[in-house]
Amino acid sequence: MLIVRDALAVWTATGEEVPGDVVCGDDGLIAADAGTGEVLDASGCVVTPGLVNAHHHLLQTAFRTLPGTRGVPMAQWLPTMAAAYAAAGVDEELEHAAAWAGLAEALLCGVTTVADHHLTWPRDPFPADGGVGLARAAAQAAREVGARLAFVRGSAGDDPGVAAASAEAVAALVPHGGVTDDGMLQVAVGPAGVHSDGPETFRLLAEVAARHGLRRRTQANEQVDVVRAQERYGRRPLELLDEWGWLAPDVTLAHLCDITPAEVATLASAGVTATHAPGCDLPMGWGVAPMAALADAGVPVGLGTSGGGSNDAGHLLADARLALQVAPLAGRPVAAREVLTWATRGSADGLGRTDLGRLAVGARADLVCWDVTGVADAGVADPVAGLLWASPGRRPRHVVVGGRVVVRDGVLQTVPEADVAARLRDLLTARERRRHRAAT
Numbered sequence: 001m002l003i004v005r006d007a008l009a010v011w012t013a014t015g016e017e018v019p020g021d022v023v024c025g026d027d028g029l030i031a032a033d034a035g036t037g038e039v040l041d042a043s044g045c046v047v048t049p050g051l052v053n054a055h056h057h058l059l060q061t062a063f064r065t066l067p068g069t070r071g072v073p074m075a076q077w078l079p080t081m082a083a084a085y086a087a088a089g090v091d092e093e094l095e096h097a098a099a100w101a102g103l104a105e106a107l108l109c110g111v112t113t114v115a116d117h118h119l120t121w122p123r124d125p126f127p128a129d130g131g132v133g134l135a136r137a138a139a140q141a142a143r144e145v146g147a148r149l150a151f152v153r154g155s156a157g158d159d160p161g162v163a164a165a166s167a168e169a170v171a172a173l174v175p176h177g178g179v180t181d182d183g184m185l186q187v188a189v190g191p192a193g194v195h196s197d198g199p200e201t202f203r204l205l206a207e208v209a210a211r212h213g214l215r216r217r218t219q220a221n222e223q224v225d226v227v228r229a230q231e232r233y234g235r236r237p238l239e240l241l242d243e244w245g246w247l248a249p250d251v252t253l254a255h256l257c258d259i260t261p262a263e264v265a266t267l268a269s270a271g272v273t274a275t276h277a278p279g280c281d282l283p284m285g286w287g288v289a290p291m292a293a294l295a296d297a298g299v300p301v302g303l304g305t306s307g308g309g310s311n312d313a314g315h316l317l318a319d320a321r322l323a324l325q326v327a328p329l330a331g332r333p334v335a336a337r338e339v340l341t342w343a344t345r346g347s348a349d350g351l352g353r354t355d356l357g358r359l360a361v362g363a364r365a366d367l368v369c370w371d372v373t374g375v376a377d378a379g380v381a382d383p384v385a386g387l388l389w390a391s392p393g394r395r396p397r398h399v400v401v402g403g404r405v406v407v408r409d410g411v412l413q414t415v416p417e418a419d420v421a422a423r424l425r426d427l428l429t430a431r432e433r434r435r436h437r438a439a440t
């Protein structure tokens with residue numbers, strides 16, 4: 001049992017702000033009553049649920065600030081990234097190192113669950129194991145650092161049959177319903193979007209999802225998506241998704257930058273959930289997604305960073321701040337607590353995970369203690385709102401996942417942070433050298 005004691009405020013994401021202790025039971029769930037156990041000092045802290053990053057591409061952690069990928073149109077960004085993946089060589093070793101770094105970064109930023117929309121698979125030949133080794137590498141990285149992972153078997157123009165067989169194989173890593181008993185690993189499926197994959201891929205992956213009870217996710221209505229849907233089909237992306245059976249309550253759509261009021265209504269009546277990723281959408285020039293309008297129409301909204309190729313930081317709280325800052329440009333201002341709800345419960349709901357993203361008895365004991373005693377928070381009237389508005393780049397004092405302290409006093413407890421950073425750096429350097437040798 002772990003007792004999180006003396007918090008200044010506990011923001012639960014359930015509409016309540018309760019004073020007092022939060023108790024994590026030995027079963028890894030939030031418990032009702034304090035017994036005896038380890039005490040975690042939360043004095044001077046605001047306690048929140050662990051943040052849930054609903055949209056990441058963890059492999060891209062190895063490709064941050066890549067030359068030729070900043071300030072360029074997406075039509076140029078895609079081939080530049082693809083060339084970088086091919087040059088580095090996508091395999092289990094790189095996947096593990098990148099996921100290790102991305103997930104360690106997540107925990108150190110207060111993110112306890114990451115949805116990894118994995119789109120990049122080795123081709124020629126596609127791995128004989130159906131890509132299960134790659135998924136396992138990501139899952140192992142998550143287990144080692146102590147973060148929860150939702151691995152989304154994505155596709156970006158893969159052969160439809162190959163993608164479906166691979167999704168089928170990856171689904172075997174988890175029980176029916178897509179989540180392990182301890183809630184640490186989830187599997188979902190979803191193509192990158194109508195710009196990359198056709199109706200056959202969407203149909204086959206939906207069949208895998210239905211067979212195994214998995215959630216579905218895709219991306220819609222960024223730059224290339226809208227343009228290519230028009231060129232190829234003479235339609236809007238959401239019209240295609242609707243026709244292909246992908247506007248449904250088990251589907252989450254990321255980005256949604258360029259959507260009309262009529263499309264907002266369509267999404268609401270279809271019961272889909274949405275993921276906002278402003279830290280990607282803005283620098284990529286895709287515009288500000290009308291999240292307040294979606295929320296007002298009844299669409300549950302989550303928050304994601306997207307990957308290192310477009311957003312070089314996996315710092316979800318920083319992007320929550322950005323979401324606040326840009327919201328008035330797309331509809332109406334949003335409140336800090338509303339965006340904090342997107343970053344916790346909203347993201348979790350989009351993953352079908354009502355056990356995550358809220359501090360309620362019986363929910364997973366994932367929480368973050370944010371120290372608000374420093375100068376950046378001095379003079380802050382509302383410390384919960386201050387989590388977002390004040391102190392950009394804020395990092396937590398403690399992070400707990402399933403009742404286990406994984407970050408204590410700002411230090412990752414599971415794996416030395418320096419080792420994680422060195423592993424990815426060394427691997428990328430070694431591959432760069434290998435490339436140079438091969439070229440000379």
Ligand SMILES: [Zn+2]
Nearest residue numbers: 219254306307
């Ligand atoms: Zn994305």
